Amino acid sequence: MLTATELRKAMIASAGEDESITLGEGFETTDFAELGFDSLALMETCSQLKRTHGVVIPDETLWDFVTPEELLRWVNDNISR
Numbered sequence: 001m002l003t004a005t006e007l008r009k010a011m012i013a014s015a016g017e018d019e020s021i022t023l024g025e026g027f028e029t030t031d032f033a034e035l036g037f038d039s040l041a042l043m044e045t046c047s048q049l050k051r052t053h054g055v056v057i058p059d060e061t062l063w064d065f066v067t068p069e070e071l072l073r074w075v076n077d078n079i080s081r
Contacts, residue, residue, distance in 0.1 A: 004028050010045050011041075031066055
């Protein structure tokens with residue numbers, strides 16, 4: 001099971017040098033756009049999850065996620081670890 005903490009770490013690692021990205025309390029329910037995550041950052045987050053946790057998220061599914069919570073729910077519903 002992927003935790004919110006693990007997702008936060010992957011997202012921070014994917015943000016690169018953008019210091020405006022903060023993922024504080026309740027980040028899970030905030031839209032990716034409001035968090036400062038564009039499509040490239042979201043793709044990198046998924047790549048990070050694949051490298052660190054073996055999670056493969058299909059590209060066609062990726063674009064359905066609006067919040068980290070939706071991504072986290074999908075991963076935990078579809079990937080057995």
